[in-house]
Amino acid sequence: MPDSATVNTASAPKVKRQSELVAVAKRLSKNSSAVIGFVVAMILILMAIFAPLIAPYPYDKVDLFNSKAAPSSEHIFGTDELGRDIFSRIVWGSRYSLSIGFLAVLFSSGVGMLLGAFAGYFGGMVDDGIMRLIDIVQAIPGILLAIAISVALGPGFFNTLLALGFGMITMATRLTRAAVFGVRHEEYLEAATSINASTTRIIFRHVLPNSFSALLVSATMSIGGVIMAAAMLSFIGLGVQPPTPEWGSMIAGGRTLIRSCPWMVTFPGIFIMLAVLSLNMFGDGLRDALDPRLKK
Amino acid sequence: MSRYVLRRLLQMIPVVLGVTILVFTIMYFIPGDPVKMMLGPEATAADIAAYREKLGLDDPYLVRLGRFVEGIVFHFDFGESWVYNTPVTTELLHRLPRTLTIAAICILLQVFVGTPLGIIAALDRNGWGDRIGMFIALFGVSMPNFWVALMLVLLFSVRLGWLPPYGIGGIQYYILPCIANAFPGIATQARQTRSSMLEVIRSDYITTARAKGMSESRVILRHALPNALLPVITVIGNGMGMMLAGTVVIEMIFAIPGVGWYLVGGINTRDYAIVQSSVIFLALAFATVMLLVDLLYAFIDPRIKAQFAGHKRRKRHHKSKGRLERREHYA
Numbered sequence: 001m002p003d004s005a006t007v008n009t010a011s012a013p014k015v016k017r018q019s020e021l022v023a024v025a026k027r028l029s030k031n032s033s034a035v036i037g038f039v040v041a042m043i044l045i046l047m048a049i050f051a052p053l054i055a056p057y058p059y060d061k062v063d064l065f066n067s068k069a070a071p072s073s074e075h076i077f078g079t080d081e082l083g084r085d086i087f088s089r090i091v092w093g094s095r096y097s098l099s100i101g102f103l104a105v106l107f108s109s110g111v112g113m114l115l116g117a118f119a120g121y122f123g124g125m126v127d128d129g130i131m132r133l134i135d136i137v138q139a140i141p142g143i144l145l146a147i148a149i150s151v152a153l154g155p156g157f158f159n160t161l162l163a164l165g166f167g168m169i170t171m172a173t174r175l176t177r178a179a180v181f182g183v184r185h186e187e188y189l190e191a192a193t194s195i196n197a198s199t200t201r202i203i204f205r206h207v208l209p210n211s212f213s214a215l216l217v218s219a220t221m222s223i224g225g226v227i228m229a230a231a232m233l234s235f236i237g238l239g240v241q242p243p244t245p246e247w248g249s250m251i252a253g254g255r256t257l258i259r260s261c262p263w264m265v266t267f268p269g270i271f272i273m274l275a276v277l278s279l280n281m282f283g284d285g286l287r288d289a290l291d292p293r294l295k296k
Numbered sequence: 297m298s299r300y301v302l303r304r305l306l307q308m309i310p311v312v313l314g315v316t317i318l319v320f321t322i323m324y325f326i327p328g329d330p331v332k333m334m335l336g337p338e339a340t341a342a343d344i345a346a347y348r349e350k351l352g353l354d355d356p357y358l359v360r361l362g363r364f365v366e367g368i369v370f371h372f373d374f375g376e377s378w379v380y381n382t383p384v385t386t387e388l389l390h391r392l393p394r395t396l397t398i399a400a401i402c403i404l405l406q407v408f409v410g411t412p413l414g415i416i417a418a419l420d421r422n423g424w425g426d427r428i429g430m431f432i433a434l435f436g437v438s439m440p441n442f443w444v445a446l447m448l449v450l451l452f453s454v455r456l457g458w459l460p461p462y463g464i465g466g467i468q469y470y471i472l473p474c475i476a477n478a479f480p481g482i483a484t485q486a487r488q489t490r491s492s493m494l495e496v497i498r499s500d501y502i503t504t505a506r507a508k509g510m511s512e513s514r515v516i517l518r519h520a521l522p523n524a525l526l527p528v529i530t531v532i533g534n535g536m537g538m539m540l541a542g543t544v545v546i547e548m549i550f551a552i553p554g555v556g557w558y559l560v561g562g563i564n565t566r567d568y569a570i571v572q573s574s575v576i577f578l579a580l581a582f583a584t585v586m587l588l589v590d591l592l593y594a595f596i597d598p599r600i601k602a603q604f605a606g607h608k609r610r611k612r613h614h615k616s617k618g619r620l621e622r623r624e625h626y627a
Binding site for chain 1: 310311314315318319322325326327434435437438439440442443446449450454537538540541542545549559560563564568571572575579583586
């Protein structure tokens with residue numbers, strides 16, 4: 001029966017791949033801190049997606065009669081100097097902070113993965129050239145590089161994203177390169193070459209998928225770092241500009257009023273911390289789950 | 297050993313050049329005319345053109361780049377501020393000691409608080425000490441330093457009134473900035489020490505030491521710790537970069553006139569010559585620290601010394617192990 005045979009061969013690898021995924025998920029679900037991290041991160045992401053439904057007030061609604069109000073049942077996190085509801089601004093702000101975090105990491109991982117794969121696969125001159133460039137970029141502390149690029153590109157969402165993503169390309173490149181070096185002499189690559197697979201196909205279908213897990217963990221862990229860096233950029237007046245409710249610029253706005261209304265500084269900071277903490281906890285768990293050998 | 301030092305010094309050259317060229321190129325794309333800012337709003341078009349000519353701003357990119365690089369490499373001259381028309385170098389050198397002091401105190405905090413935390417966590421594997429220590433460390437890396445700084449000010453200056461909220465002066469002015477800046481470093485150090493210690497504790501020579509009937513404290517302090525600390529030295533180097541970069545926002549919050557505050561001031565007044573020079577300057581300071589760390593590492597780690605003492609095998613060995621491996625491990 002040719003029909004069932006094709007069904008079998010088609011479904012066989014699928015089942016295997018799924019089972020691996022399930023195994024990782026199972027190990028993850030046993031790790032309580034990873035689960036907590038995942039849940040908190042999910043809540044924050046949902047908060048960002050459904051911001052208009054969750055925020056009790058529009059983020060830019062000025063109410064001067066109620067300015068600098070302490071937290072109360074009406075404004076649970078209080079209001080700022082213009083009477084804008086801080087909780088609503090935090091909810092809206094999560095859109096910028098989280099999306100900058102995810103997109104900057106996606107951008108840097110994508111570029112870094114390509115560079116790292118080329119460097120690792122071809123070796124020699126290509127490798128030397130790419131790695132020397134990486135060395136130079138890495139010699140500048142990340143946040144300083146982000147400041148320089150941010151100043152040069154000017155403010156705005158995409159410019160900030162580029163500024164933050166650029167410096168992180170180095171890490172993704174190094175990781176991918178190391179992973180590619182690790183699999184370079186595996187037999188399945190020899191097999192792929194021997195059946196005359198093209199270089200692009202080998203890199204994209206065979207090399208990269210097998211060096212993906214290290215990158216995945218580091219990407220998860222670096223989203224938190226980017227969120228913090230983005231907040232810092234807007235804190236010093238770069239990045240996303242007011243009146244956009246960005247967590248860092250909210251803290252900057254409350255800085256001079258810290259004596260009279262500390263809630264303006266406290267709450268946005270707590271949300272930055274929650275976002276970063278949850279992603280770090282999840283990333284930690286993910287690393288252990290993907291490579292159980294590390295956790296003896 | 298001297299060969300290693302020489303080699304490492306030579307490696308600095310492309311990094312210094314590369315950093316300068318990269319930052320110059322990035323900042324080259326800034327829109328706006330610096331001369332308009334230098335001469336103020338009353339300047340006529342002819343004045344501006346003449347001044348541009350004098351500063352060589354109309355020259356092509358490569359000529360300007362060459363002049364800038366030459367200034368830094370041969371004269372250690374970082375150019376002039378657009379707003380104040382003063383040389384940036386004097387200002388940077390004048391401010392550097394303060395920034396370095398803060399960064400150095402932070403590194404000391406990182407080492408002397410983070411390391412014990414990591415050791416305690418490793419020895420009490422999966423116990424309460426481990427859990428509490430790693431929980432603190434997880435929080436430490438998850439809080440932005442500028443927010444920690446503001447929270448410390450809120451608690452210790454505004455509420456308790458124990459420490460000054462900003463300014464410079466005696467030692468009490470340094471406490472809050474340094475704690476705030478060192479927080480993530482302490483956390484990283486603790487995590488790194490823990491995992492490094494756990495790895496060492498499993499080795500055979502520790503089992504041997506215990507089997508000999510050695511006291512547990514001697515096993516840990518004499519046999520495990522020195523080996524566990526080797527990889528941690530690299531963390532200190534990276535920490536220095538983090539601390540130097542962290543001072544930017546910390547100095548701004550605590551009104552400490554260091555390189556970082558100068559940089560932020562440059563951003564606010566749109567004096568991008570200051571931004572450009574400060575970024576390069578801090579990056580060079582960081583590169584110098586990394587150089588010192590690598591030399592220290594070579595001095596302490598007999599394996600690297602051995603590589604350079606040997607003959608033909610040295611090159612091959614160094615290429616495959618050595619620097620590459622260490623860096624990758626902490627990337």
